[in-house]
Amino acid sequence: MSQIFIQTRGTSIDYKFLIKSPSxxxxxxxxxxxxxxxxxxIIENIDGSPRIYLSAIPSERKDRVNTRIRYTLVVEIEKDDHTLDDFVLKLVSTWVNEVGQSSKYKPINSKIGNMLDKHFSEEFVDGFLGLKYPENQNIDELNDKLKNFQQEISKLTKPETIYDNASWWGGIGNEKNRQDWIALVDKLVSNKSYGKALFLNLAAEENDIQDILRDTTGQIICLINGNSDQQQFSVIEKIKIFISKLKHLKSFVVISVCILFVFLITFNLIGFSGNRLSESKVIQYVAKSCKEEKTSANSTPTLPKPETQSTASKTTPNSPKPETQSTAANSTPSLPKPETQSTASKTTPNSPKPETQSTSNSPKPAIPVTKEEIVTTEELAEKLNVSKDELLSEVKKCHESFKTWSKKFEKGTWDFKINGSQLTFKKVNF
Known part of the structure; x- marks a missing residue:
């Protein structure tokens, strides 16, 4: 809920807000x-909820030592609430012009101060501030007076505004500066832009407002005492403003990175937990596979290479022949699997080998190949900074060579598949 707060003092009671103060x-x-x-x-909009602070509005009332009493107005507008837009724009534009046109930028008389005196008389203020527990009293009268004050401000002429996206600083005594400053106020209050419109009476130059520039997102216009023209912020300050805007993205970036990290971890554990192995486990797996292959090699004949098949076919007539070779003496030798050899023996020497034969005759890969990233021999050789032949030679040595080239490529471990003289590699953990 949007709220308007009024601070003033009574004849003998010091300054405080009526009913409650902003927090x-x-x-x-x-x-x-x-x-x-x-x-x-001070007019700010840094998160979609504009807030306004106006101080030292002079009253005709005086305290007991004959000092002029002041008003301070604070307006806090709830996000997406535009009911106070017109009121705030007219209130702020009237007050900034009164300040800019006054001697030493301290008005003695004020149209806004007179309106406040009209609705918040000395008797009302003294009586209200004198209540011991004002928050427990009926505040309908106070709300009625605030509403009447709003209505009277709303009768003022709305200033014409020309929007400009530039950020600058300059003297409040310059009329054009005030007009452009009011245009920014209009954007901030109506939630068309983020930024700050300020008049700070102790600031005299750009160096005085550096801290504000670093901590601000959006357009910045800062009025200071004097009549100086608009001064663009220096290149260094513009860089600082840009960096400060990036800093406002810090929380967003951190949250995004955390979400991405959680996603990757989840993806790793759920999607590939069955396929990914640590480097030590991969080496152990390869060692075990090599041991099994060596054991089976001592008991089961392996498929001879193409260049040795011609030699095998020239066996002497006196050498004993298996019983199954009687019907196909000239056929190419194959693995001694009884259920398939009879069929293979019926093929002519020139007949092409079945497609399944090359597949069944290929040795099993050390680690099952999955649908992960496949890298060719040439690509991995380039990553390891070795020749293709050297890589092929080392990989065929299996366990010991696997340790060697995996150490060379410490950023990840790789799985390989032997297909003749060609190797393909699967990234296992990178």
Whole structure:
């Protein structure tokens, strides 16, 4: 809910807000650059909820030592609430022009101050501030007075605004500066832009407002005492502003990275937990596979290479022949599997080998190949900075060579599949 807060004092009771005060007192962030007892204007929109601070609006009332009393107005607008847009724009534009046109930028008389005095008389303020527990009293009268004040402000002329996206600083005594500053206020209050429109009465040059520039997202216009023209921020300050905007993305980036990290971890554990192995487990697996292959090699004949088949076919007539070779003396030798050899023996020497034969005769890969990233022999050889022949030679040595080239490529471990003299590699863990 959007709220309007009024701070003032009575004849003998010191300054405090009527009913309740805003929390937190966010305007205190500017205490080193402005005196709140003198005219100060702070309009911010940094998260979609505009907030306004106007101080030192003069009243005709005086305290018991004959000092002029002041008003401070704070408006906090809830996100997407536009009911106060017109009121705030007219209120702020009237006050900034009164300050800019006054001597030493401290108005003695004010149209806004007179309106406040009209609706918040001395008797009402003294009586209201004198209540021991004002928050427990009926505040309908206070709300009615606030509503009447809003209606009177709304009767003022709405300023014409020309939007500009530039950020700058300049003197409040310059009329064009005030017009452009009011245009930014209009954008901030109506939630068309993020940024800050400020008048800080202790700031005199760009160096005084450097801290504000670093911590601001959006357009910045800072008015200071004097009549100086608009001064664009220096290149260094523009870089600082850009960096500060990036800093505002910090939380978004951190959250995004965390989500991505969780996704990758989940993807790794769920999607590939059955296929991915650590390097030590891969080496153990290869060693076990090599041992099994060596054991089976001593008991089961392996498929001879093409260049040795011609030699095998020239066996002497006196050598004993298996019983199954009687019907196909000239056929190419094959693995001694009884259920397939009778069929193979019926093939002519010139007949092409079945497609399944080359597959069945190929040795099993050390690790089952999955649908992960496949890398050719040439690509892996280039990554390992070795020749293709050297890689082929080392891989065929199996266990010991696997340790060697996996150490060369410490960023990941790789699975390989032997297909004749060609190797293909699967990235297992990278």
């Amino acid at each position: 937190p007192t966010w305007w205190r962030d500017y205490r080193d650059l402005t005196s709140f007892e003198d005219p100060t204007l």
